[in-house]
Amino acid sequence: xxxxxxxxxxxxxxxxxxxxxxxxxxxxxxxxxxxxxxxxxxxxxxxxxxxxxxxxxxxxxxxxxxxxxxxxxxxxxxxxxxxxx
Numbered sequence: 372x373x374x375x376x377x378x379x380x381x382x383x384x385x386x387x388x389x390x391x392x393x394x395x396x397x398x399x400x401x402x403x404x405x406x407x408x409x410x411x412x413x414x415x416x417x418x419x420x421x422x423x424x425x426x427x428x429x430x431x432x433x434x435x436x437x438x439x440x441x442x443x444x445x446x447x448x449x450x451x452x453x454x455x456x
Contacts, residue, residue: 398447398450398451399447399451401446401450402442402443402444402446402447402450403443405442405443405446406438406439406440406441406442406443406444406446407439407443409428409431409438409439409442410428410431410432410435410438410439412424412425412428412432413428413429413430413431413432413433413435414432414435416428416429416432417429417432
């Protein structure tokens with residue numbers, strides 16, 4: 372955070388520049404949900420909730436942590452407005 376200015380009063384204000392909708396960053400929640408969705412069919416098969424799924428979902432589930440992180444990170448970066456300097 373070197374070279375940045377932080378508005379300390381706005382950190383604790385419900386209507387400040389760092390506030391989100393009812394305390395939730397909806398763009399971050401959307402990125403999280405969309406990062407989890409491709410892994411869900413593989414999880415449901417591995418847990419025994421569904422008998423079969425496409426093989427691509429089984430492979431994705433093998434790397435679920437990495438797939439979910441990559442998708443969520445890219446979507447979060449695209450959805451969030453650029454930081455002001």
